[in-house]
Amino acid sequence: MRGAKSAKWVVGAVVVALAATACGGGDGDSKDKGSANGGVFRLGSTEPDTIDPGRAHESTGVLLANALFTGLYGNTPDGLAEPALAESATSDEGCTSWTFKIKPDTKFSNGEVVDAESFARGWARAAHKAAASDVAYHFAGIKGYEQLQDGSAKTFSGVTTPDPTTIKVDLSKADCEFVLKTAHNAYSPVPKVAKVGEEDKAFGEAPVGNGPFKMDGTWEHNKAINLVRNDGYGLQKASLEKVQVTLLNDKTAQQLEYDGFQAGTFDYAHIPTPMLKTAEAKFKPQNKWFAKDTNGMNFVLPIGDNGPTNNKDARLAISYAIDRQAIAKGVFQGYQTPSTTIVPPAFPKAYQKDLCVSCVKQDVAKAKEYAEKGGLKPGTEIKFSFNTGAGHEEWVQAIAKQLEDVLGVKVKLDGKDFPGMLKEQQGSGATGIYRFAWGADYPTPENFLFPLLHSASMNKDAEGNVTGDNRVRYNNPEFDKLIDTARGTKDEAARLAMYKQAEKMAMDDMALIPTFNRSQFRLMATDKFNGLDDINFNEDPILEKISLKK
Amino acid sequence: MVIVLIGATMVLFACLFVLPGDPVGSIAGSDKARDPAVVAELKARYGLDKSLPEQYVNYVAKVATGDLGEDFVQRREVSEILGPKLQNTAKLALLAIVLVTVFGMGVGIIAALYRYSILDMATTFFTTMAVGFPTFVIGMLLMKYFAVELQWFPQLGGDKLEGMVLPAITLAITDIAFVARLTRGTMLEVLRADYVKTAVAKGLPRRRVLFKHVLRNSSIPVVTYLGISFGGLLGGALITEAIFNWDGVGLALVQAIQQQNNPIVIGVVTYSVAIFVVLSLIVDLLYAALDPRIRLS
Numbered sequence: 001m002r003g004a005k006s007a008k009w010v011v012g013a014v015v016v017a018l019a020a021t022a023c024g025g026g027d028g029d030s031k032d033k034g035s036a037n038g039g040v041f042r043l044g045s046t047e048p049d050t051i052d053p054g055r056a057h058e059s060t061g062v063l064l065a066n067a068l069f070t071g072l073y074g075n076t077p078d079g080l081a082e083p084a085l086a087e088s089a090t091s092d093e094g095c096t097s098w099t100f101k102i103k104p105d106t107k108f109s110n111g112e113v114v115d116a117e118s119f120a121r122g123w124a125r126a127a128h129k130a131a132a133s134d135v136a137y138h139f140a141g142i143k144g145y146e147q148l149q150d151g152s153a154k155t156f157s158g159v160t161t162p163d164p165t166t167i168k169v170d171l172s173k174a175d176c177e178f179v180l181k182t183a184h185n186a187y188s189p190v191p192k193v194a195k196v197g198e199e200d201k202a203f204g205e206a207p208v209g210n211g212p213f214k215m216d217g218t219w220e221h222n223k224a225i226n227l228v229r230n231d232g233y234g235l236q237k238a239s240l241e242k243v244q245v246t247l248l249n250d251k252t253a254q255q256l257e258y259d260g261f262q263a264g265t266f267d268y269a270h271i272p273t274p275m276l277k278t279a280e281a282k283f284k285p286q287n288k289w290f291a292k293d294t295n296g297m298n299f300v301l302p303i304g305d306n307g308p309t310n311n312k313d314a315r316l317a318i319s320y321a322i323d324r325q326a327i328a329k330g331v332f333q334g335y336q337t338p339s340t341t342i343v344p345p346a347f348p349k350a351y352q353k354d355l356c357v358s359c360v361k362q363d364v365a366k367a368k369e370y371a372e373k374g375g376l377k378p379g380t381e382i383k384f385s386f387n388t389g390a391g392h393e394e395w396v397q398a399i400a401k402q403l404e405d406v407l408g409v410k411v412k413l414d415g416k417d418f419p420g421m422l423k424e425q426q427g428s429g430a431t432g433i434y435r436f437a438w439g440a441d442y443p444t445p446e447n448f449l450f451p452l453l454h455s456a457s458m459n460k461d462a463e464g465n466v467t468g469d470n471r472v473r474y475n476n477p478e479f480d481k482l483i484d485t486a487r488g489t490k491d492e493a494a495r496l497a498m499y500k501q502a503e504k505m506a507m508d509d510m511a512l513i514p515t516f517n518r519s520q521f522r523l524m525a526t527d528k529f530n531g532l533d534d535i536n537f538n539e540d541p542i543l544e545k546i547s548l549k550k
Numbered sequence: 551m552v553i554v555l556i557g558a559t560m561v562l563f564a565c566l567f568v569l570p571g572d573p574v575g576s577i578a579g580s581d582k583a584r585d586p587a588v589v590a591e592l593k594a595r596y597g598l599d600k601s602l603p604e605q606y607v608n609y610v611a612k613v614a615t616g617d618l619g620e621d622f623v624q625r626r627e628v629s630e631i632l633g634p635k636l637q638n639t640a641k642l643a644l645l646a647i648v649l650v651t652v653f654g655m656g657v658g659i660i661a662a663l664y665r666y667s668i669l670d671m672a673t674t675f676f677t678t679m680a681v682g683f684p685t686f687v688i689g690m691l692l693m694k695y696f697a698v699e700l701q702w703f704p705q706l707g708g709d710k711l712e713g714m715v716l717p718a719i720t721l722a723i724t725d726i727a728f729v730a731r732l733t734r735g736t737m738l739e740v741l742r743a744d745y746v747k748t749a750v751a752k753g754l755p756r757r758r759v760l761f762k763h764v765l766r767n768s769s770i771p772v773v774t775y776l777g778i779s780f781g782g783l784l785g786g787a788l789i790t791e792a793i794f795n796w797d798g799v800g801l802a803l804v805q806a807i808q809q810q811n812n813p814i815v816i817g818v819v820t821y822s823v824a825i826f827v828v829l830s831l832i833v834d835l836l837y838a839a840l841d842p843r844i845r846l847s
């Protein structure tokens with residue numbers, strides 16, 4: 001507050017100072033008024049699984065990989081693609097071949113030039129068997145992926161570099177949204193020190209990147225990861241001098257972050273769900289409270305090929321029987337909103353509010369009617385599986401109670417650890433309903449519809465286990481065809497229309513049962529920093545936009 | 551000692567590897583499906599594709615040479631990972647055991663000497679409370695009031711002494727209570743003993759009686775307790791380290807169990823058993839020093 005008051009008359013001086021030090025990069029961003037270069041931004045987080053750009057997949061790893069590396073494209077906080085190092089991206093008419101032009105003469109923090117070759121290297125490295133990367137599947141559409149996955153090749157046959165600033169990508173299947181995928185951290189360029197086709201531990205401990213920040217030392221496991229501004233960054237340079245990530249024990253991390261924010265240890269914090277009300281009351285008046293609906297969606301996942309939910313009527317009955325409003329208000333105390341779609345509201349162009357008619361309002365009569373038709377007779381046993389210890393117990397129990405009260409069925413709750421639940425969900429014996437959530441990797445409805453519902457994402461093996469993300473086992477050839485055509489359609493409006501139509505088709509089949517849109521809440525030290533008015537597409541602070549308040 | 555060590559790790563190894571769950575799956579819990587190729591690659595890398603007996607033989611062969619193996623997550627030597635953590639835990643344990651000795655014995659002695667006084671009753675009351683309070687409650691309360699509200703101490707422990715105060719108190723508080731009660735009890739017993747009465751009757755100064763006869767004789771059970779307690783602290787105080795995010799073996803163990811990072815779990819237990827064995831030996835030696843009737847044969 002003091003900062004805001006003084007800012008009015010300091011502004012002039014700061015602009016002069018910024019221009020003098022030439023570190024602001026000559027930006028005209030009015031939000032940064034009253035900012036100064038420097039400062040240490042401190043946050044707490046759990047120990048990442050990996051910070052290697054070719055492998056990072058969970059929250060902290062992605063935060064760091066994105067701070068250390070810059071690829072062809074990025075995502076805006078509100079879910080639109082924006083070019084980063086790409087100067088242009090063009091495809092042929094059929095969307096099977098893409099050509100990217102990149103900005104010349106940007107550098108890695110070791111001084112090496114970022115050229116087309118470094119992109120080809122990074123992609124092949126991440127897709128190669130030796131990387132054992134959980135995110136390698138993002139390259140699955142590029143020609144030569146199989147050869148890298150089985151280790152028989154060290155380069156993508158589909159990626160060529162005619163000159164240092166041109167990358168040509170040949171796809172095995174038409175994909176007019178391929179450009180969006182390049183915003184994923186796996187598509188980062190890497191310098192020559194990164195090894196392709198062999199395990200690369202050293203690089204993973206202290207990656208050399210081309211992002212707005214670089215490593216300050218190496219990863220101190222379970223202790224800290226420190227970043228420092230990359231003064232040689234090729235795009236707009238960061239203002240912060242340092243970013244300190246303190247690694248916290250994952251059992252108590254959120255509480256430690258929350259306590260730490262109050263103790264002055266951290267400048268940014270997640271909030272444990274039970275503390276949301278207290279936190280809002282305390283920090284909203286101080287303007288340190290932040291809330292946003294994000295691209296994460298929560299579902300009840302009905303197994304579609306087996307058990308009591310194998311027909312549309314039974315699934316409709318379940319959907320009608322759930323009182324989402326009551327749970328949002330009761331269990332979540334108003335901090336989550338009921339959901340009526342598969343594609344999140346965070347994609348405004350594709351969002352079709354209230355598409356799921358049975359989701360809008362609990363309807364006991366209709367629930368009973370569909371239950372009758374779908375064979376969910378009173379007394380039928382439905383297994384409801386969820387992972388324990390992640391805060392799902394309460395709402396899962398609430399839904400179970402509603403199903404029992406409305407339909408007279410018997411819901412058998414089955415709590416397991418997370419890997420255990422995932423394994424069971426993929427197994428051939430999966431039955432009943434599961435707790436499920438999905439977040440997007442790139443801003444397109446396809447990133448929900450294809451992985452979750454396309455039959456190609458099911459990959460049943462000989463024993464009938466699902467290895468893809470289509471865990472509901474939704475199999476609708478018409479839906480598949482629509483998605484495939486959409487992926488190969490160049491015109492954005494036409495493509496979106498097809499995705500919308502496909503979503504409606506899946507919703508009519510009640511393939512997935514929407515429950516809640518994911519809302520995120522944060523505490524941010526807005527008294528010390530500017531640029532804390534949003535979180536990015538990955539729900540992280542936008543480090544490159546944060547600056548010290550003066 | 552070697553036998554105890556081998557036995558302990560063997561039992562643990564069997565338990566860990568027979569447990570349901572998939573270490574590879576746990577290394578990274580992800581909502582999204584894992585490619586079978588990735589799983590196979592990881593299993594091969596960690597030797598988990600081999601049969602259990604084969605894994606066991608490989609493990610024992612390595613441990614025999616003092617090599618605790620490589621952990622699943624960082625792929626570094628277990629001893630290299632645990633070394634600095636053991637030091638961190640030792641720092642905390644040392645401070646805690648000093649607090650326990652000084653305050654536990656001090657309070658116990660005073661309570662025994664002034665039996666049934668208000669002081670004694672207060673001691674009984676507070677020690678009962680302290681024993682009854684779970685460690686995590688004590689730790690969280692201390693953090694809440696002294697770090698978050700008053701901000702007298704840092705919220706997360708660091709390398710400085712002030713960062714060690716809250717976790718050390720959390721660790722020590724229950725043991726202080728135990729040691730106080732133990733000291734008080736044994737002191738009272740010894741005070742009633744004939745040889746003390748004789749000493750007093752002989753006209754020895756009170757101070758001399760107290761230090762030479764009473765304290766020395768009543769400290770044997772206390773020393774035993776302190777030895778065991780210190781061993782426990784060195785083996786990692788799981789809850790306290792987790793609350794204060796103290797980078798010690800306790801926290802490492804908690805995380806390793808969660809991630810099914812078995813080499814670390816076995817490593818921590820191996821160290822703990824070794825420490826226990828050594829400390830028992832030291833306690834035995836101390837007995838001899840304290841009570842000349844006890845002789846080590």
